[in-house]
Amino acid sequence: MVPARKPGSLRELGHDFVRKRDFYAGALMILFGLVAVLKGPSYRLGTLMHMGPGFMPTALGIILIVLGLMIAATALAPTDEDQRILPEHREWKGWGCILAGPLLFIVMGRFGLIPAAFSCVFVSALGERTSTIRGALLLAAVITAFAVGVFSYLLQVPMPLLAWR
Numbered sequence: 001m002v003p004a005r006k007p008g009s010l011r012e013l014g015h016d017f018v019r020k021r022d023f024y025a026g027a028l029m030i031l032f033g034l035v036a037v038l039k040g041p042s043y044r045l046g047t048l049m050h051m052g053p054g055f056m057p058t059a060l061g062i063i064l065i066v067l068g069l070m071i072a073a074t075a076l077a078p079t080d081e082d083q084r085i086l087p088e089h090r091e092w093k094g095w096g097c098i099l100a101g102p103l104l105f106i107v108m109g110r111f112g113l114i115p116a117a118f119s120c121v122f123v124s125a126l127g128e129r130t131s132t133i134r135g136a137l138l139l140a141a142v143i144t145a146f147a148v149g150v151f152s153y154l155l156q157v158p159m160p161l162l163a164w165r
Contacts, residue, residue, distance in 0.1 A: 026072025029064050036061025097127030112162040117147040 036057045043054030101124030108116040121143045125136035151157040 020075040023072050023075040026068045029068030029071060033061040033064030033068055036064065091129065094127035094129065098124050111164060112160045113148060113152060114144055114161050117144045
């Protein structure tokens, strides 16, 4: 005769733990942090007063690991909500638009900051279920103007505004 599992058994707790989204989100942050912590010291770390190129990646990697542990620990809390990794109704249009946005920035970057920022924001905004073409155009125009002001004039990033080749 096989003994029945108790509702609060350690095995059931572990099974429920790995089915929660917070567990996977925390594990992904820990993975990114470990990559940064392991790669950062291959550059010169320096000191707090004279930081080397490996200091920030290493420090940020440690912060990512700590945050990942905190996020994964929230998976221990009991909850009644659905904790599936993927939603029941997949939003393929939204996912496609949001993933295409940064790719368009890379492709359009050779033509300058204005076309790159505009195309990235416009296509990403179309991924919203309730978005309209007019709303996406307006959002893209405002964000592009903000990006030009911040990155070109304030931070003086050496990327041309328009570069038609």
